[in-house]
Amino acid sequence: MTFIIAIDGPAAAGKGTLSRRIAETYGFHHLDTGLTYRATAKALLDAALPLDDEAVAEAMAFKVDLAGLDRSVLAAHEIGEAASKIAVMPAVRRALVEAQKAFSGRIPGTVLDGRDIGTVVCPQAQVKLFVTASPEVRARRRFDEMTGHGVPADYLAVLADIIKRDERDMGRADSPLRPAEDAHLIDTSEMGIEAAFSAAKSVIDAAL
Template sequence: MPNPLTIAIDGPAGAGKGTLARRLADYYHLPHLDTGLTYRAVAHMLLTKGWPLGDEPHAIEAARLVELSGLDKRILSAHAVGEAASRVAVIPEVRRILVDKQRAFATQSSGAVLDGRDIGTVVCPDAAVKLYVTASAEVRAGRRLAEIEENGGSADFAAILADIQRRDERDMGRADSPLKPAADAHLLDTSQMDIEAAFLAAKAIVDDVLAKRDEA
């Protein structure tokens, strides 16, 4: 690919942006970063070391120590880590440190695919392609419940829905880098789509941008 291709994907929890980001990264042979894992890594370090979650100096130190190449999704996907991550993510200095690391990842010569909450608006505002992937809270809760049950667990739909709604409110209402579509983002509502349909819709958007870039 003659020019770096940076794809920024934002959206709320459970909309499918992570799966979509991995599919696009594989298809276009690009490195992928789930930026949410960087905040989870900070939270995991705090929990592991027994440092207080609300202690800013320790959270800032953890953010400086986190290496993007060592993120283990299996460990970092734990619910307790996610809850802790939402608390450290509101600390401005933690966000600044991690955004700098995320931007460095995005500057690779090939380009990159990054997904998260503020990629198109803050981390990569000049990305060639910006997608905002969303779905109704009820659909996202249903997907989460199905995932839990497929892995042999059990959960309550109403509790999952309430948790998703709390996360949405927290992500969209925070003062620093709230979750919102970039002004030039392509909106992709996956409420009525499976992953294959979502991938094809996203691929069509990327291919259109690449075609126009080649014509310029």
């Protein structure tokens, strides 16, 4: 049997950094499931296909290659927006969740991060973490990251985007963002990555 670590939470809460660090520390395979939604959205945008046709989006979702996912190619803001639009479609979710479930069985262990890992994709995960932070802190981090890369940004616009994305992710009928009942909550509002990592590590070590 494999060991599964499920990490969920809203956009820009620090899940990505934490998940990569955990996967490296334990020598586990890592899947950032947001990239599967982003890759589907990018393929639709590139082919100038509509974002509101569920059958077309589902067909694209089946073509996503988990081995070819690269955040640097999928980071654009428009791709994130388009991803959260197609992520409300049950047929798209079914296709991507199937691929994510298959990935989660890899030996010796896996770390999957997203919105519905502990609740839908891997409810059997041995460790479930829910990583969150206030919208203001998340917006500040996203803003700093963008300006740090020389991308012009407006803090209030970034904050408005984060709030809109939260509403869409938490408000959808199929697999809304919420902590699993048995998830450990890690609030990174006033915590650096080191503190968040050591909180996660003690939960994982206790379950191993």
